[in-house]
Amino acid sequence: MRRTFPVLVLTAISTFFIAILGPGHAMAANVLTDPGFESGLSGWTCSASSSAAVVSSPVHSGSGALSATPAGQDTARCQQSITVRPSTAYTLSAWVRGAYVFLGATGTGGTDPQTWAAPGAAWTQLTTSFTTGASTSTVTVYVQGWYGQGTYYADDVDLDGPGGAADTTPPSVPGTVSVGGATTSSLTVSWSASTDNIGVTGYDVLRGGTSAPVTVTGTSYTATGLNAGTSYSFQVRARDAAGNTSAYSTAASGTTSTGGGGGGNPSAIKVAPFIDITYSTPSLAGVHNATGQKYFTLAFALGDSTGCNPAWGGTIPINDSRIVNDVHALQAAGGQVVVGTGGALGPYLEQSCGTSAALLAAYEKVLDTVGTNYLDVDIEASIDYNKVNTALLQLQQQRGTVISYTLRVQAQDYGLDPFSVQILQDAAAKGLNVLVNPMLMDFGYTGAWGDAMVSAANATLGQMKQIWPSKSDAQIKAMLGITPMIGKNDTGPTTTQADARQLLSFAQSNNIGRIGFWSVGRDNGGCPNGSVSPTCSGISQSAYEFTTIFKAYS
Secondary structure (H helix, E strand, O other): OOOOOOOOOEOOEOOOOOEOOOOOOOEOEEOOOOOOOOOOOOOOEEOOOOOOEEEOOOOOOOOOEEEEOOOOOOOOOEEEEEEOOOOOEEEEEEEEEEOOEEEEEEOOOOOOOEEEEOOEEEEEEEEEEEEOOOOOOEEEEEEEOOOOOOOEEEEEEEEEEOOOOOOOOOOOOOEEEEEEOOOOOOEEEEEEOOOOOOOEEEEEEEEOOOOOOEEEOOOEEEEOOOOOOOEEEEEEEEEEOOOOEOOOOOOEEEEOOOOOEOOOEOOOOOEOOEEEOOOOOOOHHHHHHHHOOOEEEEEEEEEOOOOOOEEEOOOEEOOOHHHHHHHHHHHHOOOEEEEEEEEOOOOOHHHHOOOHHHHHHHHHHHHHHHOOOEEEEEEOOOOOHHHHHHHHHHHHHHHOOEEEEEEOEEEOOOEEOHHHHHHHHHHHHHOOOOEEEEEEOOOEOOOOHHHHHHHHHHHHHHHHHHHOOOOOHHHHHHOEEEEEEOEEOOOOOEEOHHHHHHHHHHHHHHOOOEEOOEOHHHOOOOOOOOOOOOOOOOOOOOOOHHHHHHHOOO
16 A cells, blocks of 8 residues: 655754753753664664664764664554653654655654655755653653665754652552442442552552452453352552552442342343433433432443544543543442443444454443443444354453343334344354343334333334243343333324323333333423424423433332
8 A cells, every 4th residue: 555654743862052041940951862773773673674773874873773674564663662751842853865754753742743855865854842741750762764765874862851850759649548339249349540750650459368460541440250149348558650559448348249240140230311411411410310220321421532542432532531530429429330332323342342352441441440340332333243242242241230231123013123132143043142132113013102112012022032032031031121212202202291100101011121211311301392302302391300210220
């Protein structure tokens, strides 16, 4: 494939002398190791296929210079990581020659700079500058060529600025450690973030009775492989890039459940309405405070612009502080969340992740970030269900994750559409335990809408009995979830409060696994004019009236 040359803004290594002004500031100095390549490649790391070497000719000064040759799929990058000070200005420069030569820096804590030139046989100086971020303690500077463009040379590389002083200050102790989200085989530990003079890089979670902590980067951790009905204690400490650690927190305890959770019983959470978490309101904690509802399904974790990397709505970072802090507030009050993937729009992680291993890693990243072991996969488009079910099975076997499938309904007397049935048939063949959650919305029907939704749920039970013929009627019903769209639906029907009570009665009489609905953000009377809106139901109602109706099932 033919490559084009990008227009880039790079961090250059400067060779001119800088004085850092002001009381208490030292003069700037080159903080690189062997910047003139007078000691071989000491301090430098070069890509394996770069043929990097120190040559005696041509040189800009001294007795040596770097020579490296990019291969067809390699830029022949040579780089060096340097300890720096946060919130400090640095200048980067180098003398270079060759067809195309790039100079830059990464990990600066801001916009990583890069610059380039095509100097040919004449030595040319590249120069730029950057300021480190407030928590930046190391940066990596590099010089490289371009794919298949011939040998380049570099000499007298300078990174001018103060070197980083040794960091001996530990982070603060993590606060508000809590343990919740119990299944038969897992518990979720969450805590408030620590602070550090440079920056916290991770947390060590120590389970009572063990000697080796587990290190995570977020502020929650799901411990798996636990025994049912057993109490466990956990302590957490923070660590920084210099290896300093805080003291361990006070121990917090939790007990795994005896009859719910895990892959074997997907009905541990009885009511979990969907909430579009990309909206800042309503908040999880706010709804809980107003209604007492403790469980919610977060919609939706999708692939971001890079592909197989989860982001809320495909655009909001999965560790967004507003969302994570809201989840932690709910968990601190005894609540928990189900992570929802898929949905009506995409891009699906189930499509963006090319292998089951990559998809498994994406699922684990989201679950670990928010500290839960519940996952709902909402499929409204074509997927490779063999790949998806393989990843889900491994997730369930390794972590005891409670997994549900939210699926489309074909018609009130038909049940799930044929592709959804195929997904479940493959799951059953693999031994994957799932809760089946038909979307009681946007399907063909006749008669009263409440009766049609109940009919569709019963038709789904009939399909499930064919897929899992060895299970009893009670077991099949315990695997069923239902999710209506409250108020005005996209395709015309209206789910009224009376319809909601009819569904609640169906759930109670059949002891089904779960009730959800779309969505908490619509559960208000803000648009009683019959319109279809993501932020109101389109009917006359009180605030959170549907939440209150369905919460009775829990």
